[in-house]
Amino acid sequence: MMSGIKTFNLLQHWWILSSGRCLLLRPTVKICQILTVHVQAGSFHRFQRNSHSTSGNIVDNGSDSMQYVVSMVLVKEKSLKIVETVGAFQKLPMVMPSADILSSALRKARNVTATKGIANIAKRERNKGAKQLDALMKELAVPLRVYIEKFPKKWNLHPYERSLIQLTFGDGSYEEVLKRVDDMRKILLSVGKQHASLCAQSLSKREAGERFTEGLKKLEEVFKLHQNSVDDLLNVAKTLRAMPVVDLQIPTLCLVGAPNVGKSSLVRILSTGKPEVCNYPFTTRGILMGHIVINFERFQVTDTPGLLRRHDDDRNNLEKLTLAALEHLPTAILYVHDLTGECGTSPDDQFTIYKNIKERFGNHLWVDVVSKSDLLQEPVDTNLEDENDDVRRYKAFGPEEALWVSVKTEAGISELKSRVKDLLISQMDRIRGGSCNHGECQG
Numbered sequence: 444m445m446s447g448i449k450t451f452n453l454l455q456h457w458w459i460l461s462s463g464r465c466l467l468l469r470p471t472v473k474i475c476q477i478l479t480v481h482v483q484a485g486s487f488h489r490f491q492r493n494s495h496s497t498s499g500n501i502v503d504n505g506s507d508s509m510q511y512v513v514s515m516v517l518v519k520e521k522s523l524k525i526v527e528t529v530g531a532f533q534k535l536p537m538v539m540p541s542a543d544i545l546s547s548a549l550r551k552a553r554n555v556t557a558t559k560g561i562a563n564i565a566k567r568e569r570n571k572g573a574k575q576l577d578a579l580m581k582e583l584a585v586p587l588r589v590y591i592e593k594f595p596k597k598w599n600l601h602p603y604e605r606s607l608i609q610l611t612f613g614d615g616s617y618e619e620v621l622k623r624v625d626d627m628r629k630i631l632l633s634v635g636k637q638h639a640s641l642c643a644q645s646l647s648k649r650e651a652g653e654r655f656t657e658g659l660k661k662l663e664e665v666f667k668l669h670q671n672s673v674d675d676l677l678n679v680a681k682t683l684r685a686m687p688v689v690d691l692q693i694p695t696l697c698l699v700g701a702p703n704v705g706k707s708s709l710v711r712i713l714s715t716g717k718p719e720v721c722n723y724p725f726t727t728r729g730i731l732m733g734h735i736v737i738n739f740e741r742f743q744v745t746d747t748p749g750l751l752r753r754h755d756d757d758r759n760n761l762e763k764l765t766l767a768a769l770e771h772l773p774t775a776i777l778y779v780h781d782l783t784g785e786c787g788t789s790p791d792d793q794f795t796i797y798k799n800i801k802e803r804f805g806n807h808l809w810v811d812v813v814s815k816s817d818l819l820q821e822p823v824d825t826n827l828e829d830e831n832d833d834v835r836r837y838k839a840f841g842p843e844e845a846l847w848v849s850v851k852t853e854a855g856i857s858e859l860k861s862r863v864k865d866l867l868i869s870q871m872d873r874i875r876g877g878s879c880n881h882g883e884c885q886g
């Protein structure tokens with residue numbers, strides 16, 4: 444929440460300054476917040492010095508601390524609306540290459556004539572020059588304004604699309620490109636206005652001609668200096684438009700597990716159609732974000748190389764994509780476990796990853812699968828229950844109720860197909876029942 448951020452800033456001030464108590468009240472009135480702070484007597488002055496944007500009064504409440512009531516009128520709060528649709532990238536405006544904007548603007552400006560009926564040559568010349576410079580400025584600046592208006596602000600995007608922007612361009616780059624284009628627009632307006640005005644004040648035909656040429660040169664120069672911002676925006680639009688499209692109304696099966704555990708092999712065997720492989724711009728590896736057909740029903744599927752045992756900050760973009768899909772899309776999870784020890788991630792590490800994912804996304808519809816059963820011994824029913832040894836039980840059986848399957852012998856596959864189909868149909872019910880927002884499905 445926007446107000447949360449404001450509050451956080453205030454609290455930062457306070458934490459530095461005081462060991463006293465802080466109470467934050469959030470009234471329903473959105474533009475106003477009241478922060479009540481008990482400040483130790485000695486630290487009050489520093490607090491006051493650091494709080495330029497606050498006003499208030501001291502109330503001596505008779506104890507060794509003073510109560511300082513800060514009434515703040517905050518900048519208009521933008522309430523973050525929850526965006527429930529995707530598809531913004533397909534609606535992006537077509538950005539013209541910068542060279543085309545410039546040549547088209549120059550051509551249009553050249554066709555502008557002086558206002559009719561001005562008999563005096565000098566007046567006519569300066570009128571024409573000023574009008575042409577004004578037209579050139581507008582022809583250059585207006586398309587940029589349209590782009591800025593039509594490119595969605597990040598907070599207006601569905602969180603999954605926001606994640607895709609983040610993964611593709613990195614932190615803040617999308618906004619930075621838009622800002623550069625807006626800055627360029629402002630400079631063009633300022634330079635254009637200044638030179639059109641100079642031209643309009645010319646005293647002779649020659650002076651008007653010179654000032655016009657000077658203005659034209661300056662506008663062209665400024666445009667060329669910044670034109671790569673427009674071309675960068677064009678590339679941003681191209682990249683985003685080419686992203687795989689997801690449909691929030693169709694259930695998505697998300698394959699999760701460590702790399703090489705057999706996820707893609709399962710997708711292939713589960714699907715009667717050929718799964719489509721789409722490309723995300725942040726990786727050269729083919730990622731499956733396509734459709735599968737199970738028993739004549741069409742579902743979406745995402746399959747990435749897999750999650751490793753590491754902290755979220757250290758994850759690569761493909762791992763982050765899996766997490767973003769789980770977090771923001773109404774997905775059902777097919778979690779694949781390889782207990783053979785051959786996939787490169789030990790069963791111990793797989794257990795750690797599994798626990799973490801289950802903790803975070805346990806509210807999703809879920810099926811656990813132990814893969815490559817052809818390579819595994821029948822588990823012996825030892826006394827693990829008594830030992831209460833989760834890891835050892837996991838290593839022998841996989842998670843509770845996991846289905847043992849083999850792509851090689853097709854053992855367990857028909858049962859898996861029917862479990863996955865039931866899972867996706869339940870997912871469809873959740874979507875239709877409206878209990879799925881951004882992947883947070885309440886079961």
Ligand SMILES: Nc1nc2c(ncn2[C@@H]2O[C@H](COP(=O)(O)OP(=O)(O)O)[C@@H](O)[C@H]2O)c(=O)[nH]1
Nearest residue numbers: 702703704705706707708814815816849850851
């Ligand atoms: N023996 C055996 N090998 C399998 C089975 N499933 C997958 N594999 C092998 O395991 C390796 C990794 O499989 P893949 O589907 O690419 O794993 P992913 O990285 O999780 O998508 C490949 O060499 C597969 O042939 C299985 O049921 N039995």
Ligand SMILES: [Mg+2]
Nearest residue numbers: 706707747748
């Ligand atoms: Mg794979």
